[in-house]
Amino acid sequence: MADERFEDHLTFPRGRGHRPDGAIDGAAGGALCGDLVTIALTVAEDRIADAGFDAEGCGATIAAGSAVVELIHGAPVLEAARIGTTEVAAALGGLSVGKLHAADLAADALHRALGAAVRTQAAVAPPRPDGTGRTLVAMSGGVDSAVAALLGVREGDEVCTVTLELWADDGHDGSKSCCSADAVRGARALAHRMGLPHLTLDLRAEFRAGVVDPWLADHAAGLTPNPCVRCNGHVRLDAMLDYADRLGAATLTTGHYARVTPDGLLRAALDEGKDQSYMLAALHPDSVARLRFPLGELRKPAVRALAEQAGLPVARRPDSQDLCFLAGVGRAGFLARHGGLGETPGDIVDEHGAVLGTHRGAHHVTVGQRRGLGLPGGDAEPLHVLRTDPETNTVVVGPHAALATTTVPIGDVRLYRDPGRVDRVKLRYRSRSLPCTLRDGALELHEPVHGAAPGQVACLLDGDVVVGCATIER
Incomplete structure (x- = not known):
């Protein structure tokens, strides 16, 4: 039977050479592997219309492309989102290890096309008229997002998942990033293992323009930017909320450690060591109203325990530590x-202008930094970066001691409530909050801080x- 199905698709490939009017394309493969498959499809409301x-390449690639077309034609969007390598291989009667790569490519091409088509063409109806009951889960492929999806299922929600592709270039190590094509493939496999539909949202252009380019410009200006706050507040979460609308989902669920007030x-989350409310500080309350944070009342060991109990293979996966686009x-x-x-x-000069040494570039250091300056040690008091002059x-x-200040100038202030409510501030992600008073254009701290870095976010x-939130100025 396996040979018969395979030979049938190879001999009579379904839809080969056909590109529907207004189709969205998705491609996978290329010069490195010698095989290339492109899936072209259109979506009308909640179904694959055509x-x-x-x-190009081996016969298995042709057969796999044909199998995908047969599987998805006329299928509901959320059913097509359940199709992966396993389903493509099964449609061909099973594939040997040597031919399984063709099913991988066909599934990748399908999901690139489907993800883009949903963004522009789909209008999936909610499961109930009031829009409740379906949630879109931001699935990174790590333990936190997987448990967030698991808890959504246990709450009785209809759970769909989405993974963002944010960055890719030749030097990027996709295996170490949560936003690469490799990460998308891993997250899709995990979602399908959990029995959940999975979609891919390509935000590479938006991420470059809205996050990476400002991050580079800030470094050139001698600032210390926080791209994650910008990404969460201006790019990815709002884009996923728009995507949720296309999928008839009333809410977006994430694996962030945060809570929402009445x-x-x-x-802040219950687990202070994992709290991510700082990273979400630029989100408008209208967006927060549609977000769900099921991990907000849990501690990390409990999250890993839930993953292990459910048999999830990511239960012990280490947390990512670096910015996603810096991997490798x-x-x-x-x-x-x-x-x-x-370079x-x-x-490197002291406060009186005396030259003490040299640095590799002012954009490589930040206010408060002590290590990595290459200055002589010995018994002398350690020296810290007080400021930089990019010009x-x-x-x-x-x-x-020279870093100490009780006045922190701020700009780009965004307030979600009356300014009189501001009584504390976090000046870095992992720093403790400090008592303060908000004045015009500045924060007056009730105790000194050593090293407020211009460009960093002040979480009010x-x-x-x-x-609210603001940006620390010089």
Whole structure:
């Protein structure tokens, strides 16, 4: 039977060479592997209206493309989103290990086309007229998002999943990133293992324009930006909420460690060590109202225990530590490769202008930094970066005490409630919150801080509730 199905698709390929009017294309493969498959499809409301494919390479690639077209033609969008390598191989009667790569490529091409078509063409009806009952889960492929999806299923929701493709280039190590094509493939396999439909949302252009380019520009200006706050607040979460609308989902569920107050504001998570409310501080309350954070009341060990009990293979996967687009490249390499900010040696001077040494480029250091400056050690008091001057490419250093300040200038202030509610601020992601008072254009701290880095986000708090955010200025 396996040979008969395979030979049938190879001899009479369904939809080969057919490209429907207004079709969205998705391609996978290419020069490296020698095989290429392209799936072209259109979506009308909640179904695949038409589909075709083209393929180059081995016979298995042609057969796999044909199998995909047959599987998806006329299928509901959310059923097509359940099709992966396993389903393509089964439609061909099973494939040997050597031919399974063709099913991988066909599934990749399908999901690239389907993800883009849903964004522009789909109008999937909600399961109930009031729109409740279906949630879209942001699935990174890690343990937190997987458990968020698991808890959604246990709550009785109809769960759909989506993974973002945000960045790719030749130097990027996709295996270490949560936003690469490799990560998308892994997250899709995990979602399908959990019995859930999975879609891919390609935001590479938006991510480059809205996150990476400003991050590079800020470094060139001598600032210390936080791209994750910008990404969450201006790019990815709102894009996923729009995607949820296309899929008839009333809410977006994520694996962030955060909570929401009864009046619709972000609040710190129960697990203070994992709290991510700072990273979400730029989200408008209208967006927060549609977000669900099922991990907000849990601690990380409990999340891993839930994953193990459910038999999820990511239960012990380590958390990612670096910015997603830096995987395999590193900060210095990325700045040089994409921002033209390579090695530009300059002077390290003290507060009186005396030259103490040289640095590799002012864009490589941040206010408060002590390590990596290459200055003589010995018994002398350690020196910290007090400020940088990108115009003269100079780094000014001094003793730790010289960093102390009780006034932090801020700009780009966004307030979600009355400014009088601001009584604390976090000046870095992992820092503790400090008591403060919000004045015009500045934060007056009730205790000194050592090293407020220009460009970083100031998360404005009422206790542990996020009531606004701003950017630290020079």
